[in-house]
Amino acid sequence: MNPQAPARTRGGRVAVATAVAGTVLIAAGAFWLSFTALADLARRSGIDAGQAWAWPLIVDGIIVVSTVAVVALARQRSALYPWALLAAxxxxxxxxxxxxxxxxxDADVPGVLAASVAAVPPLVLLAITHLTVILTRPASEGATPPLADEDKTAPERGRPELQAVIPEPEPEQAPVRELAARLRAEEGWSNKAIARHLGVHPSTVGRWFARPELTTRDEQETL
Structure with missing residues (x-):
């Protein structure tokens, strides 16, 4: 185990907490600037002063809610609707x-400059909300745990495990094989009968008679 891992974990948590605190402050400032501008525009447009605050809350509130929904529904088909709300x-x-x-x-300020400056708060609100949601997501959601050593050697799921075929130990005594040859040549026994008599598998008897030296010896005894 690496002794520096806990230290890096604590350092990472502190960095994330600091980043989240900074993003919250920036988001609050951007929301406040946009809120006051939209509230004043609502009053100038004829909305009562006591109700003008609701209009920027609806407009900027939908940005915050839609951003959270987009991150939560990432890579899902249902995320198209939150994306549409976010863009609108x-x-x-x-x-x-x-x-x-x-x-x-003021009259001495170019309209393009004023519009550009005023567009910064809502754009920052959009970006910083997305960043805040990403920072506050659990790290386990975006990381795939490494496979353990035993998992790497385990057979894949859904596939039958291949078992090694262990050959049956053959009797190494020559008299046993010679007895099998005599039973086949003189008595006409089948491989299965010989296997039952000798207590071995029929495939073992078949391999004995498949050997050239045993077949040759069998033929010589028959002659």
Whole structure:
């Protein structure tokens, strides 16, 4: 075991916690800038001041919720709908912030510059929300545990395990094989009868008679 592994684990947790805290602060700032701009645009558009706060909450809220849903439903067909909501919410938020900047900006500030500056908060909110969700996901979801040594040598699932065929030990005594030859040549016994008489497998008797030296000896005795 590597003694530095626990230290790296603790260091990684501290880094993730720091990154999450930073992303939350950035997301809060981006949400607040976008919220105030959209709320002011809602008031200028005729929505009552007591209700204007709900409009930016709906627009920017759908960005946050859709981003979380997209990450949670990654690589699934059902993620298409959250992606559509995310694109629509981001488009509405960026466009509304740009319009508010053009309407509320000073006369000496170019409209393109004002719109570009106002588009930063909703875009940052979109990116930082996605990053926060990824950082807070459990590490086990994105990592595949390595195979143990015993798993590497185990047979694959769904495939029958191949068993080695262990040959039956043959009697090494010459008289046993000669007796089998005499029983076959003189008595006309079959391989199965000889195997039962000698207590061996019929395939063993077959291998004995398949040997050239035994067949030759058998033929000589027959002659």
């Amino acid at each position: 919410g981001a488009l509405v938020s960026v466009t509304a912030n740009a319009i508010h900047a053009v309407v509320a900006a």
